[in-house]
Amino acid sequence: MATLYHYWLSPGSRFIRLQLAERNIAFDLALENPWERRPAFLKLSPSGWPPVFAAGGGVPAMSDARAIAEYVEETQGDGGLLGENPLHRAEVRRLLGWFDTRFAGEVSDLLVYERIYRSEMKAGTPDPATIRVARQNMRFHLDHVSQLAEQRRWLAGDAMSLADLMAAAHLSVVDYLGEVPWDAFPEVRHWYSRLKSRPAFRPLLADRVSGFPPPDHYDDLDF
């Protein structure tokens, strides 16, 4: 059986959990606290960051959320979540990049670092200026998601794709921290509620990080 090395509030890890669940691929979860930089984990993933996917059967472990997702799509045959032709895939991948680089660097990584990692690493108290900037940045990003959700059934087009899973994975982490201004973005809320209702999403809603409870609405399907 495959193993996914993950951290609860790693958006890339949640993205792969969603993809594997949508594709009905069974896997074990192995928790990895990235700030510990365990030598055995660094051998699997030199960057030191989850997710790492060990497909089993002698296949080497692989890392980088987008690389893992492409591998899973390539090796699982039809029913693809990557899009049906090169142009559609380019749009799906544009959004993968948007969240994996821009949203991560400007919003989710900042908030998780300030509010979780600092405490776990005993690296001081959250920096209010960084949190303020991340919240401002989030509104720019949610504006774009809102436009897409108005124009299309799913973020990259008519069919649900990896773009929805990546975006929802990032938002679910930020939502766990109670930081998503849902009331200001009704279109985003509507799109997210459809994802939240899917069976693949259920395990994420049951996640609890010791010492950091989520807000009450976190696992509420009618939020």
Added chain:
Amino acid sequence: MATLYHYWLSPGSRFIRLQLAERNIAFDLALENPWERRPAFLKLSPSGWPPVFAAGGGVPAMSDARAIAEYVEETQGDGGLLGENPLHRAEVRRLLGWFDTRFAGEVSDLLVYERIYRSEMKAGTPDPATIRVARQNMRFHLDHVSQLAEQRRWLAGDAMSLADLMAAAHLSVVDYLGEVPWDAFPEVRHWYSRLKSRPAFRPLLADRVSGFPPPDHYDDLDF
């Protein structure tokens, strides 16, 4: 003919220039200064960041360096730079992610912002603390590149791939700023010099940003 909207010191833009040149695809370059956030450019690329690739012939413009690279590989048939099987491609894509997210966020984006964008945007003087952190981070990254360059002919295996082009694009930007400690990393220098000698690399070595001359060794093939 295709058009690539680029910025001289955007690593993602340089990566696509290298890919298109390696594949002998003719294209026009259109300069885009990302800090200007031109409305017409934001319509092509809502994130506001180059590279943006307009393939021509009615194909919508696309953005995100990795998305563009995958599109080019998918639509150009054989001779692929992405790897010959799913496992090899996973390793190529792991390195694309390493540079596009980690190296960018911890090294190249920081140095370009502090040393170029701040001046272009009139946003104060370079922050010495940030530059110091970026230089420290760079050594961690070059250690990994060095290990790969020792063990393999090219970064992801026996054949040159997009991983080499992405890594070299990032290093070329940092090298333009005179920030690569080549003497401490002879294996990296050796690998980079092989890339630097390729015809596809020549246009990058001729790049000059007004007001920011590169160091003398920048376009020297025997550096």
